[in-house]
Amino acid sequence: xxxxxxxxTSTGRSDVGPDALHPARALDLILQLQGAEGPPQxxxxxxxxxxxxxxxxxxxSVAIPGTEATREPxxxxxxxxxxxxxxxxxxxxxxxxxxxxxxxxxxxxxxxxRTVQIEGPADQEALALAQQHGFASCLIVPxxxxxxxxxxxxxxxxxxxxxxxxxxxxxxxxxxxxxxxxELHDWVTRHLSVSLKEAARLQQIDITLLHxxxxxxxxxxxxxxxxxxxxxxxxxxQRLNYRLDCPNRKASARRAAEHGLLESRG
Amino acid sequence: xxxxxxxxxxxxxxxxxHPRDRPHRHQVRLVKVRSxxxxxxxxxxxxxxxxxxxxxxxxxxxxCVADDPMRFRDPLLFTxxxxxxxxxxxx
Numbered sequence: 593x594x595x596x597x598x599x600x601t602s603t604g605r606s607d608v609g610p611d612a613l614h615p616a617r618a619l620d621l622i623l624q625l626q627g628a629e630g631p632p633q634x635x636x637x638x639x640x641x642x643x644x645x646x647x648x649x650x651x652x653s654v655a656i657p658g659t660e661a662t663r664e665p666x667x668x669x670x671x672x673x674x675x676x677x678x679x680x681x682x683x684x685x686x687x688x689x690x691x692x693x694x695x696x697x698x699x700x701x702x703x704x705x706r707t708v709q710i711e712g713p714a715d716q717e718a719l720a721l722a723q724q725h726g727f728a729s730c731l732i733v734p735x736x737x738x739x740x741x742x743x744x745x746x747x748x749x750x751x752x753x754x755x756x757x758x759x760x761x762x763x764x765x766x767x768x769x770x771x772x773x774x775e776l777h778d779w780v781t782r783h784l785s786v787s788l789k790e791a792a793r794l795q796q797i798d799i800t801l802l803h804x805x806x807x808x809x810x811x812x813x814x815x816x817x818x819x820x821x822x823x824x825x826x827x828x829x830q831r832l833n834y835r836l837d838c839p840n841r842k843a844s845a846r847r848a849a850e851h852g853l854l855e856s857r858g
Numbered sequence: 859x860x861x862x863x864x865x866x867x868x869x870x871x872x873x874x875x876h877p878r879d880r881p882h883r884h885q886v887r888l889v890k891v892r893s894x895x896x897x898x899x900x901x902x903x904x905x906x907x908x909x910x911x912x913x914x915x916x917x918x919x920x921x922c923v924a925d926d927p928m929r930f931r932d933p934l935l936f937t938x939x940x941x942x943x944x945x946x947x948x949x
Binding site: 630631633634635640658664666667669671672674678679682683686687738773 | 887889891892893894896897898899902905906907908909910911912913918919921922923926
């Protein structure tokens, strides 16, 4: 058994329940995340896993910054917490501007609220709002998206108790949080790649072309690898660029990679 | 999040439309799940944002939008969302 982080959850239940505090139960719920049919079901599963870990609240978010390749910034977030927090936080501004996210952008290992740097009044306001809604203390788990990618992901677990995630007592909770973040990363990556594939109506040959471009190959090399003529390769990339709303093939490949559609260059 | 665009509970564009051709409007999706009703909100401008939250009770929704300008700017749409939410809770 692990110790309870919180007596109550901000998501509506009055107590966590002794069975929900067992690591095996928490791990089982974490593994069930992959079965979620869509974002609503994933959120539902995240709420259950958050409670099983004994936390009061959690937020998982993915951000792809706006670049020449990705064009408009993109963010996808799940708020397994008091919905009023989600609402007010979104009114304040995009979650990627939150100090939690800045921590995730600059770190690869988890950290607590004590390690989050406050850079101004906006940061203080953001953290004060979170503290009112089940994040008196928090554990931030950054999830590396992969080499050469700008995508940033993070899971933030919250507790109403101060320093709940510090020290040896929270060792198991921290381990479960990392597992939870990894499972969420896998699910969201699959979701983003499928969404982009459908939105841009990509066929397998398109993905192959983008993958070869992402590896740094030129038209002739791609032609030799795929059996398409060089002009056919160029034509296909022109259509791909239009459908992906990118100015060139390099940007298209980056956009596909940021959405998890391609394997890494290696 | 921008507060200038109305919330729209319906799909506003063809799914195959080019991103540049899609109007920048907000969408709200409500889905019944095991522990309540999940609400997803999507915005397209200036940031493409999708975020989901869970309402476990009807009261949570009322508390959420109590100070939302949308409630006063576009009361009809707000009423539609509220009715849809109530319908899902009743199922």
